[in-house]
Amino acid sequence: MPASGSNSAVAVWTILRKECRSEWRTRYGLNAALLFALASLTAVSFAAGRLGDRSDVLAALLWIVLLFATLSSLSHAFVREVEGRTMLLLRLVASPTEIATGKLLFNVLFLAVVEVFAVPLFLVFTGAPPVRWGPFLAVLGLGTIALAASSTLIGAVIAQTRGRGALFAGVSLPVLLPVLAAAVSGTRQMWSAHPVAPSLRLLAAYAVALLAASLLLYDHLWED
Amino acid sequence: MSAAARVVVSGVSHRFGPRRGLEAVSFDVAAPGVLAVTGANGSGKSTLLRILAGLLRPTTGSTTLELAGKEVPRAARRRHVGLASPELAFYEELTARENLAFAATARGMANVHSAVNEALGRTGLAARAADLVAEFSSGMKQRLRLAFAVLHRPRILLLDEPGSHLDAGGREVVERLVQDACADGLVVLATNDPTESALARERIELSGRGLDHPA
Numbered sequence: 001m002p003a004s005g006s007n008s009a010v011a012v013w014t015i016l017r018k019e020c021r022s023e024w025r026t027r028y029g030l031n032a033a034l035l036f037a038l039a040s041l042t043a044v045s046f047a048a049g050r051l052g053d054r055s056d057v058l059a060a061l062l063w064i065v066l067l068f069a070t071l072s073s074l075s076h077a078f079v080r081e082v083e084g085r086t087m088l089l090l091r092l093v094a095s096p097t098e099i100a101t102g103k104l105l106f107n108v109l110f111l112a113v114v115e116v117f118a119v120p121l122f123l124v125f126t127g128a129p130p131v132r133w134g135p136f137l138a139v140l141g142l143g144t145i146a147l148a149a150s151s152t153l154i155g156a157v158i159a160q161t162r163g164r165g166a167l168f169a170g171v172s173l174p175v176l177l178p179v180l181a182a183a184v185s186g187t188r189q190m191w192s193a194h195p196v197a198p199s200l201r202l203l204a205a206y207a208v209a210l211l212a213a214s215l216l217l218y219d220h221l222w223e224d
Numbered sequence: 225m226s227a228a229a230r231v232v233v234s235g236v237s238h239r240f241g242p243r244r245g246l247e248a249v250s251f252d253v254a255a256p257g258v259l260a261v262t263g264a265n266g267s268g269k270s271t272l273l274r275i276l277a278g279l280l281r282p283t284t285g286s287t288t289l290e291l292a293g294k295e296v297p298r299a300a301r302r303r304h305v306g307l308a309s310p311e312l313a314f315y316e317e318l319t320a321r322e323n324l325a326f327a328a329t330a331r332g333m334a335n336v337h338s339a340v341n342e343a344l345g346r347t348g349l350a351a352r353a354a355d356l357v358a359e360f361s362s363g364m365k366q367r368l369r370l371a372f373a374v375l376h377r378p379r380i381l382l383l384d385e386p387g388s389h390l391d392a393g394g395r396e397v398v399e400r401l402v403q404d405a406c407a408d409g410l411v412v413l414a415t416n417d418p419t420e421s422a423l424a425r426e427r428i429e430l431s432g433r434g435l436d437h438p439a
Contacts, residue, residue: 084313098330
């Protein structure tokens with residue numbers, strides 16, 4: 001009896017709601033992410049002053065802040081389930097693909113919420129030049145999806161391994177580097193009035209490839 | 225429950241890397257009935273139940289789960305099987321009701337509210353439904369595992385050490401759940417408790433060596 005599309009959509013939506021409720025009750029990741037963003041931007045602002053004429057530094061700084069503010073939460077989406085021994089509960093109520101899709105959507109939402117607070121802070125603290133909102137939001141949106149897709153995939157793969165913390169660092173570097181490079185490049189081009197289309201294409205292609213690989217892989221995870 | 229549930233296990237064994245988790249075992253049971261699986265600690269009782277639930281792929285052999293004469297694919301077993309296991313934990317930041325409602329909704333059940341109320345009532349947890357699981361004792365968590373297992377009225381109930389941490393009232397709950405479920409369904413009990421074993425009409429003992437006995 002294969003799950004129907006509507007059943008799968010209900011399962012994904014239910015897992016997303018559960019993730020939001022758990023995060024709201026525990027503030028496991030949100031407080032840490034916002035604190036990191038605020039602390040790092042304040043420190044940079046005090047140390048380097050306003051960086052309005054350095055679009056290359058600004059682009060790198062924006063994505064470093066977003067990556068490190070959210071990475072520990074994103075990578076722990078599955079680790080928390082394994083360490084809290086709730087993975088069995090999840091596996092008994094939803095398929096691996098439904099679980100991973102729910103987690104992915106939560107990670108996208110989590111990143112978006114952090115960005116809502118962190119990006120305005122970044123623009124104010126660093127004295128960044130005016131942004132071209134269309135290209136900027138396109139780079140931010142695609143970068144967010146690619147970042148969430150890669151960290152969800154890595155988190156799912158390493159969740160049940162021993163030494164998962166150390167493994168995450170090793171596995172995530174080659175997977176996250178293309179996302180980071182394309183997002184930084186696109187943001188820099190946005191500020192220097194160059195076309196951002198090449199970076200957007202790269203981010204979109206990478207996100208699609210990660211999502212496709214994820215869909216192929218998830219149903220074979222956690223079997224033994 | 226349907227009377228047509230059947231489980232066929234043929235030469236199933238499992239290894240966790242170099243360690244043998246379950247020696248080869250075969251049996252064929254059909255509803256209505258209760259099968260007790262006994263064996264030493266480490267002989268593979270829990271592993272067998274996880275294989276039956278479709279959570280683990282056996283290293284050798286095969287398992288077939290049939291409902292109304294049709295084989296249920298492994299990936300769909302979780303819809304028809306209820307599992308209560310010591311390894312099952314709940315979200316401590318959610319209440320008992322929220323945990324069960326999450327499970328029922330994710331499974332796509334209709335009438336989530338009444339199903340949750342019924343499961344809580346059957347396991348004696350109705351009065352503590354609004355409490356966070358973090359505040360539960362071991363016995364209450366075990367009752368919640370039982371509520372989770374019967375929540376979707378599964379045709380096959382897999383109970384792994386169902387009486388662990390339970391008081392006399394809790395053990396009566398287990399007895400009632402088993403009697404209700406086996407009226408026209410199938411219950412597989414993994415236990416070494418003689419009282420729980422006595423609920424079963426059929427028994428198998430796993431032949432694994434289990435743990436070494438101290439001299």
